[in-house]
Amino acid sequence: MPRVPVPPDVTEFLSRPNPAVIATLRPDGSPHTVPTWYDWEDGRVLVNMEASRLRLSFLRKDPRAALTALDEQSWYRHVSLIGSVVSIKDDTDLTDIDRLAVRYTGKPFGRRDAKRVTAWLEPERWHGWSDAAPWP
């Protein structure tokens, strides 16, 4: 699998509000997957979750994660990233979830009463598929 940085066309792809699935590691080391909003900035991935989410406790214990982003028009075009979460911080004023909500829905996040947390995933490797062939 190629190392980062990703090429410009992959950057362009990741910059879109694609459906995505993030994988984290449960305490026993088994994988856990769930769809997620994300944003792409300077080669890193922003994700945000309620403070009560299982995957947050998983990431605090083991920061390794993977994320696959799917083209909404055709999921046969996709990019996957493998790396580690390098920062976990409270999203106290909901700035980051609003950023994601605006990116995906065009408006700020609806629910204002739950504590939320932001994590930045720094990818080390990536792989992808486009036009019926490996992207790299």
Next chain:
Amino acid sequence: MPRVPVPPDVTEFLSRPNPAVIATLRPDGSPHTVPTWYDWEDGRVLVNMEASRLRLSFLRKDPRAALTALDEQSWYRHVSLIGSVVSIKDDTDLTDIDRLAVRYTGKPFGRRDAKRVTAWLEPERWHGWSDAAPWP
């Protein structure tokens, strides 16, 4: 996370040809994700891959895996499964990849010259989201 079996409406959902992402474990224990075709039969998940695929070597080393299936109409409806691969067999006559290709594309698989392998994932737990709330 609830244990299997999944309820009837989740069975109905998983029986559709949904976009899906499978997570496996790399030799160092970090997660690896990639989109995949799958089929659902009697509470187990069929996946199929070229014999050369990285994730096949990962599954042979550690059978633990997770799979998230997304509603093609709205990816805010989804089901995730966590479990282990209980069977890995050569798909010698391409029966299983044809089964998946027909399920997803309506016709047999195009490429006939690559060796392929079938794995059955037996889920132990599941979680889901539907209508803006946890599915269980």
